[in-house]
Amino acid sequence: MKVKKKKGISPVIATVLLIAMVVVIGLIIFLWFRGMTEETITKFGGTNIKLICADVSFEASYSAGLLSISNIGNVPIFDMKLKIFGQGSHETKDLRDLSENWPELGLNQGGTFSGDIIGVESGDRIILMPVLIGSSEKGEKTFMCEEQYGYEINI
Amino acid sequence: MSLLVKMIFKKNKKNFLFSRIFPNSRKGISVVIGYVLLITFAIVMGGIIYQWMKTYIPKDSLECDDGVSIFVKEYSCNDLELNLTLKNNGRFDVAGYFIHATNDSSQELAVIDLSQDIIKGGDKVGSIIRFSLVDDNPMKPNDEKINLFKLSSEIYSIEIIPVRFQIEENKKRLVSCGTSKIKEKITCISS
Numbered sequence: 001m002k003v004k005k006k007k008g009i010s011p012v013i014a015t016v017l018l019i020a021m022v023v024v025i026g027l028i029i030f031l032w033f034r035g036m037t038e039e040t041i042t043k044f045g046g047t048n049i050k051l052i053c054a055d056v057s058f059e060a061s062y063s064a065g066l067l068s069i070s071n072i073g074n075v076p077i078f079d080m081k082l083k084i085f086g087q088g089s090h091e092t093k094d095l096r097d098l099s100e101n102w103p104e105l106g107l108n109q110g111g112t113f114s115g116d117i118i119g120v121e122s123g124d125r126i127i128l129m130p131v132l133i134g135s136s137e138k139g140e141k142t143f144m145c146e147e148q149y150g151y152e153i154n155i
Numbered sequence: 156m157s158l159l160v161k162m163i164f165k166k167n168k169k170n171f172l173f174s175r176i177f178p179n180s181r182k183g184i185s186v187v188i189g190y191v192l193l194i195t196f197a198i199v200m201g202g203i204i205y206q207w208m209k210t211y212i213p214k215d216s217l218e219c220d221d222g223v224s225i226f227v228k229e230y231s232c233n234d235l236e237l238n239l240t241l242k243n244n245g246r247f248d249v250a251g252y253f254i255h256a257t258n259d260s261s262q263e264l265a266v267i268d269l270s271q272d273i274i275k276g277g278d279k280v281g282s283i284i285r286f287s288l289v290d291d292n293p294m295k296p297n298d299e300k301i302n303l304f305k306l307s308s309e310i311y312s313i314e315i316i317p318v319r320f321q322i323e324e325n326k327k328r329l330v331s332c333g334t335s336k337i338k339e340k341i342t343c344i345s346s
Contacts, residue, residue, distance in 0.1 A: 055216040111282065
């Protein structure tokens with residue numbers, strides 16, 4: 001009766017191959033997962049920009065069509081979004097579209113802005129939401145801070 | 156059909172069909188290899204999650220020390236020449252300040268930058284008036300500094316925010332002390 005010999009790879013090589021396969025599969029899953037999640041934007045040496053929003057500090061006032069903003073904190077404000085609340089509705093506008101006086105690079109520490117803005121008279125209150133600029137893998141990107149970090153003005 | 160039955164029930168341990176229909180012995184990967192795979196997978200997943208969560212670790216924000224304070228001890232104005240005497244009444248040294256003004260009593264916020272109008276007592280660096288060009292805090296507690304401005308227009312009030320150098324993460328950083336902002340009614344008009 002003939003007995004056939006079983007042949008196979010060495011257990012050491014099998015282990016190495018298995019580990020390599022797991023690492024490769026792990027990398028594939030990581031790259032795929034990363035593509036599905038939102039891109040991380042960082043500022044000031046790797047801190048998530050969402051955390052930086054809490055450090056933004058500014059003051060604002062509005063009177064007779066003139067909006068004034070003063071950056072009294074240490075975080076540069078690149079842009080500003082205006083959430084205008086009117087009778088049962090609201091709309092969001094970019095300050096760069098409403099005024100030409102906004103500095104191109106935004107407001108640095110101690111920076112101020114003053115300019116006439118139109119299109120907000122119909123509202124009864126405005127919330128100014130700072131827009132910061134940070135770094136991501138695809139380069140510089142802007143990020144609008146949440147309403148809780150905004151500044152409310154009654155018109 | 157009979158041939159098929161014979162193939163299935165042929166007494167041979169290595170009969171492929173038999174072993175598939177009647178699996179007597181189940182084989183699997185070695186326990187050791189299983190452990191290796193599990194641990195490796197856990198390490199890889201941990202690395203992925205660490206990279207993602209790393210950015211959410213909060214860092215200390217850049218804040219001014221409590222107790223920084225300067226005030227306008229006295230001022231004088233003569234034909235749009237404003238003479239300001241500032242005094243450090245806080246507990247920390249100060250490097251300079253931001254200064255903005257209003258030109259109308261109805262304005263709530265001072266936005267007119269006066270740093271460009273300074274002619275004596277300080278140096279304009281960006282929009283900051285620095286008491287020294289060296290990265291230091293030369294205005295010690297109880298020190299007084301006199302600054303002279305040649306204004307380009309009339310002003311109604313001024314707002315001053317002190318700034319100072321602080322060591323943050325082993326680096327010297329210029330910090331704006333917004334919480335120590337002062338507002339002073341100063342009327343300076345042309346004669």
